[in-house]
Amino acid sequence: MKKASGNKIRLGIFVSIGFALLIGCIYLIGERQQLFSNTFQVSGIFKNISGLQIGNNVRFSGINVGIVDNIEQLTDTTVKVDMMINDDTRKFMKKNAKAIIGSDGLMGNKIVIITPGTNGQKTLADNDVIATEQPVTMDDILIKLKVTGDNAATITSDLAVVMTNIREGKGTIGKLLMDTAMAKEVDQALTNIKQGAGGFKQNMNAASNNVLLRGYFKKKKKGDEKDKK
Amino acid sequence: MLQPSLLLNKHVTNIKFEMLANSKTSNKIDSKKVSPSSENSFGKTLKDFFEEVTLLTRFTMRFFRELIKPPYEFNEFLKQSYLIGYKSLPLIAITGFIMGLVLTIQSRPTLAQFGAESWLPAMVAVSIIREIGPVVTALIFAGKVGSGIGAELASMKVTEQIDAMEVSGINPFKYLVVTRILSATLMLPILVIMSDVISLYGAYIGVNLQGDVSFNLFIVKIFDKLVFTDIFPAVIKTFFFGFVVALLGCYKGYNSSKGTEGVAVAANTSVVYASLMIFILDMIAVQITSLFI
Numbered sequence: 001m002k003k004a005s006g007n008k009i010r011l012g013i014f015v016s017i018g019f020a021l022l023i024g025c026i027y028l029i030g031e032r033q034q035l036f037s038n039t040f041q042v043s044g045i046f047k048n049i050s051g052l053q054i055g056n057n058v059r060f061s062g063i064n065v066g067i068v069d070n071i072e073q074l075t076d077t078t079v080k081v082d083m084m085i086n087d088d089t090r091k092f093m094k095k096n097a098k099a100i101i102g103s104d105g106l107m108g109n110k111i112v113i114i115t116p117g118t119n120g121q122k123t124l125a126d127n128d129v130i131a132t133e134q135p136v137t138m139d140d141i142l143i144k145l146k147v148t149g150d151n152a153a154t155i156t157s158d159l160a161v162v163m164t165n166i167r168e169g170k171g172t173i174g175k176l177l178m179d180t181a182m183a184k185e186v187d188q189a190l191t192n193i194k195q196g197a198g199g200f201k202q203n204m205n206a207a208s209n210n211v212l213l214r215g216y217f218k219k220k221k222k223g224d225e226k227d228k229k
Numbered sequence: 230m231l232q233p234s235l236l237l238n239k240h241v242t243n244i245k246f247e248m249l250a251n252s253k254t255s256n257k258i259d260s261k262k263v264s265p266s267s268e269n270s271f272g273k274t275l276k277d278f279f280e281e282v283t284l285l286t287r288f289t290m291r292f293f294r295e296l297i298k299p300p301y302e303f304n305e306f307l308k309q310s311y312l313i314g315y316k317s318l319p320l321i322a323i324t325g326f327i328m329g330l331v332l333t334i335q336s337r338p339t340l341a342q343f344g345a346e347s348w349l350p351a352m353v354a355v356s357i358i359r360e361i362g363p364v365v366t367a368l369i370f371a372g373k374v375g376s377g378i379g380a381e382l383a384s385m386k387v388t389e390q391i392d393a394m395e396v397s398g399i400n401p402f403k404y405l406v407v408t409r410i411l412s413a414t415l416m417l418p419i420l421v422i423m424s425d426v427i428s429l430y431g432a433y434i435g436v437n438l439q440g441d442v443s444f445n446l447f448i449v450k451i452f453d454k455l456v457f458t459d460i461f462p463a464v465i466k467t468f469f470f471g472f473v474v475a476l477l478g479c480y481k482g483y484n485s486s487k488g489t490e491g492v493a494v495a496a497n498t499s500v501v502y503a504s505l506m507i508f509i510l511d512m513i514a515v516q517i518t519s520l521f522i
Contacts, residue, residue, distance in 0.1 A: 011311045018419030029452055029460065
């Protein structure tokens, strides 16, 4: 009899712990979904929500403050997103706050990020509609990457033509680099210039010793010495 | 008082009859061996299967009839709940702990390849709560409780204890079957919840074997990814698992025959059919859940 009573107590404890664990789990999940806290609702109207889903997090200053409560297609180009936000953060959110759809890491879920707005503005009220910014989608990035890639392809194609011409000795740079006859001519021209410069030096020495020009060179020499002093 | 010669004659006659009967039986067996027809064999198997389905359905309907009809065997129900639920906890707890620990250790290298080790608690939690916890716990439950019920009822049947209960005015179905099925149906969900929690503790230890995650962060990461649609379908399906395990155990045990051999067969088939039914029910539950998510 005593044993049976002890077994019933053990069974009662076992069942109670089981129920307590289940209720604890439900409470923790419900708390995350703002079921047991005071909330207020704000909405944002987007052109594209980039795969945002009901239940995704709403972040303010990097903190999860709410969840996406409802998503409704208004027209063919506008989607209304209702957000349930914890009432404690309402005082920091101003009327000119903006909602932006972002991503939780590279592979993470979509989230709504709310910017605080500027000081001096009134705080948000229940059922307010806040301004939104169009998110940068993966498609946008891919389109820009495509344009960049096309430009790079055109540039490399032009560069290839230029290099081919240079290699074939076409154009000034091509001739300069690839034409051996021209290289000889340039070499000859440089030799001629060198010889011409030598002759010119002799002429100038002769002129400095000439009777007519000697005075000029002496004056110039004295002027230079004065400047040095 | 019979004369010794008459007794001897009677004994000899009995032996002759037994030999005749044995020879007839062996002839029957031989004739079966000589002309086996695969088509007939398949047809017989199919016929047996449908017969079994009909009997099981009648057994289930009888359970529901007896369940709602007073008097209620409340004390026996509590005793069975204690034996089926509380007494299964140590086994379930050990397997649950190992399950969480091993799953975490095995998942870490794959997630580390993607640099997503921080997802480990959430991934393990969703796997355990949605699928692995309920199914593995139910299978262990089938092995322990299903076979126990099958063997117990079968031995009661072959030793004619069930017939004796009927004679003494106790409804054996209500006393033995209803209480066991009801207890198993209600106890398995509680065992699964406890197994899930213990598995998650094992996962916490698994995460901290090669990393450093605080208990608070671990809990936050788990409940950040869990939603009600992870918890409720997983808990609801365990009621069906518990029901099926006990129903098949009771059915096989209650309808057992062929002496001690029948006890072994009842225990064995209870576990095998219960395990199969757990997987079939799980597949149906997943399909139904996916319609609403």
